[in-house]
Amino acid sequence: MQPLTFHPPTCKSPAFLEHQQLQPEDLLRFITQQQEQIIQLKEQIELLEAEIRRLKKLPAKPDIKPNTKPPDDDTGSPDGDPSAPEGNDGASPDTSSKQKVKKPNEKTRKQRKQPRKPSAEKSIPIAATDVPEGSIRNGTTPFHVQELTIQTSSIEYLLEQWVTPDGQTITAKPPASLHGHHYGPMLQAYVLHQYHGCSVTQPELLDWLWDIGISISSGELSQLLTKGHEQFHAEKDELLTTGIRCSSYIQTDDTGTRHKGKNGYCTIINNESFAWFESTDSKSRENFVSLLHRPWSTYTFTDDALIYLEKLDYPKKWLRVLNPYRGVTFLSHEAWEECMKDLRLTGRRRQQASEAMIYGSLIQHGAGHLTTFSDGARQFDVFKHSQCWIHAERGLAKVHPVNDQQAMAQKWLRTWFWAIYDDLKDFKTEPTEKKAIKVRQGFQALIQTQTCSGLLQDALSGLAVIKEELLLVLDDPSLPLHNNLSESQIREYVKRRKISSGTRSDLGRQCRDTFASLKKTCRLYGLSFWDYLKSRLMGDGLFPRLSNLIEEASRHLPCGAASSF
Structure with a gap:
């Protein structure tokens, strides 16, 4: 038949x-x-x-867990082939499709510690009661109590006045520590600490000041929070200047903010030695390089700028137009904008030309040694770029398997991914060529794996695209593996966004960025933000300059470029 x-x-x-x-x-x-x-x-x-x-804007499908633990499956490969290669650590991972993948416990180290218990300023004896007759005194037992004294006071300064022979009046100036306000430096420090350090809203802070007897209006409180802080703004600018000069890499991230009723963005530039925030209306690459360029004001159209444009496949027509400006220095960004306006550069071409201009200027100012580390957002892809491993794994984690075979393949791949991650952590602890080869071979085998799901295959293709950025740490072991530091630092703005509708004035937005930068930098060194504010407002000079701390820390921290000193 x-x-x-x-x-x-x-x-x-x-x-x-x-x-x-x-x-x-x-x-x-x-x-x-x-x-x-x-x-x-x-x-x-x-x-x-x-x-x-x-x-329909409905919530995502819930991930309902089974009531009982399902039986384990002995299959060890994404396609159910027992002959497929095991994890790069040589051990076959647990392929139960319903169990959670064992992820690394990566937590940001807390910088602050509980202060030491202060020594007693005075001792008060307390007699015991109801002591039976015939008892023998056995000394005393210390019982320490910490107390806070809140007391308002009012000071009147008698400012001398003189009348000159020509009829002009000369009046003595109030103490410089008042910074032009009618409130003392201690009260100013407290108001700034409560608002910027403890996220107390302005109405609640005003109510509390009234409760303790401070006569202040809402307008005067707003003035205290936003006016007369030039010294703080200047010190915040020093953070970025010194941080770029003394660091081998920077971490960065952004989040949404609101200003004048409109949506905007806040970008953080930081590492283990400093934290710097800036709010803008854009999150483009031009905006990011502009923030990095903030310490400098001049622009020079260099060969590096032309190379940058050529990598972007910039039209040859416009390259010929810009070529005569090679070596020309513009004294400000506004001057460069006027030049582009005269050349009739608009749209995307204008933005790319501006990016190249700032990029070339950054290289000329000595910022080309930096490596930027981010969660993978392409606007941060400047100079050498490294990516967060935890964010990279999300492509695999977001895949929704439709059957047990795909769920098993997903778990197998994720377990393999974190096994490579563990090998990479071992490499950072003790870098050797043998360990680097093991990581490279394991990652290459992972991204070349064939699976039973098209979505999983797409996720592996995404990892292949960013392979060089993920493995850049093998060339520079000082680079971090995750972006948890930036994520935790920028939560300051996420918290603000939940309790406030945003800032209403440009000065208010500037103060929010300034004091957030100063506060987070103090916390990195385990220093008191309260002591910092008191020292700066009273002018006693006891608190060290934050830029000096960054320079000193760069000699010891992995992020520091100690060779530049």
């Missing part, structure tokens, strides 16, 4: 198959194709349901 020629299941109905005498291999092939079609249909249904939830 000649075997039947097999056709796709859509061409033959079950009634037709009942009257046919199929060979066993044909029947097995038919069943396999039916199973594959069912898997594909389940994937399509899952994707369509997710799209419907997105369009």
